[in-house]
Amino acid sequence: MSNEILTTAKERMEQSEASLLREFGSIRAGRANASLLDRIQVEYYGAPTPLNQLASISIPEARVLIVTPFDKSSIKDVEHAINASDLGITPQSDGTMIRLVIPQLTEERRKDLAKEVKKVAEGAKVAVRNIRRDAMDTAKRQEKNKEITEDELRGLEKDIQNLTDKSVEKIDKLTKDKETELLDV
Structure with missing residues (x-):
C-alpha cells in the first residue's frame, strides 16, 4: 500500500x-529552437493541426528556423498561423519554405x-x-x-x-x- x-x-x-x-x-531565448513552434495550430482542411505534423522544422543557423510544409499548398495557412501566434516573429516565405529569423533579445x-x-x-x-x-x-x-x-x-x-x-x-x-x-x- x-x-x-x-x-x-x-x-x-x-x-x-x-x-x-x-x-x-516555449520561452524564447534569442536562439532558434524548434519547440518555439510546438503550440502553433494551423487550420488545415478545416481542422486545427499542430504545425510540427504539417511541416519539417530545421535550424540551419543559430537564430534561424526553416519551416518546410510537406504539402506546398498549405504554405499560406502555415504563414498565417505563425503570424496569428504570440511569437512576435514575422515569417518570410519564398513559396516553398518559410524562414523565421529570431531577433536578438x-x-x-x-x-x-x-x-x-x-x-x-x-x-x-x-x-x-x-x-x-x-x-x-x-x-x-x-x-x-x-x-x-x-x-x-x-x-x-x-x-x-x-x-x-x-x-x-x-x-x-x-x-x-x-x-x-x-x-x-
Missing part, C-alpha cells in the same frame, strides 16, 4: 517536471524572461508541494484506517519528503540552467 503512494507521488512529480521543461521550451527583455522563468518554476514547485500534501493525506488516512502502523507512517512521510526535496532540487537546477541560457549574451 505505502509503495503505491510513493510511486504515484513520484510519477506526478515527474509529470510536473516534464511540464516545466515544455513550458521552458535586449538586456531588458532577457531580464523580463528570467522573471517569467522564475514565476513558471514557482508554479511547478507549488504543484510538487500539492502532490506531497496529497500523498501525506493519503498516508495519514491509511494509518487512521489501521492499514499501516504509526512507525510505517513516519517512514512513509520521510520518504515522501525526500521525493519532494529531490523534485524541488531538480526544478531549481532546470530554472538555473534556463536563466543562464537567457542571460548569456
Whole structure:
C-alpha cells in the first residue's frame, strides 16, 4: 500500500517536471529552437493541426528556423498561423519554405524572461508541494484506517519528503540552467 503512494507521488512529480521543461521550451531565448513552434495550430482542411505534423522544422543557423510544409499548398495557412501566434516573429516565405529569423533579445527583455522563468518554476514547485500534501493525506488516512502502523507512517512521510526535496532540487537546477541560457549574451 505505502509503495503505491510513493510511486504515484513520484510519477506526478515527474509529470510536473516534464511540464516545466515544455513550458521552458516555449520561452524564447534569442536562439532558434524548434519547440518555439510546438503550440502553433494551423487550420488545415478545416481542422486545427499542430504545425510540427504539417511541416519539417530545421535550424540551419543559430537564430534561424526553416519551416518546410510537406504539402506546398498549405504554405499560406502555415504563414498565417505563425503570424496569428504570440511569437512576435514575422515569417518570410519564398513559396516553398518559410524562414523565421529570431531577433536578438535586449538586456531588458532577457531580464523580463528570467522573471517569467522564475514565476513558471514557482508554479511547478507549488504543484510538487500539492502532490506531497496529497500523498501525506493519503498516508495519514491509511494509518487512521489501521492499514499501516504509526512507525510505517513516519517512514512513509520521510520518504515522501525526500521525493519532494529531490523534485524541488531538480526544478531549481532546470530554472538555473534556463536563466543562464537567457542571460548569456
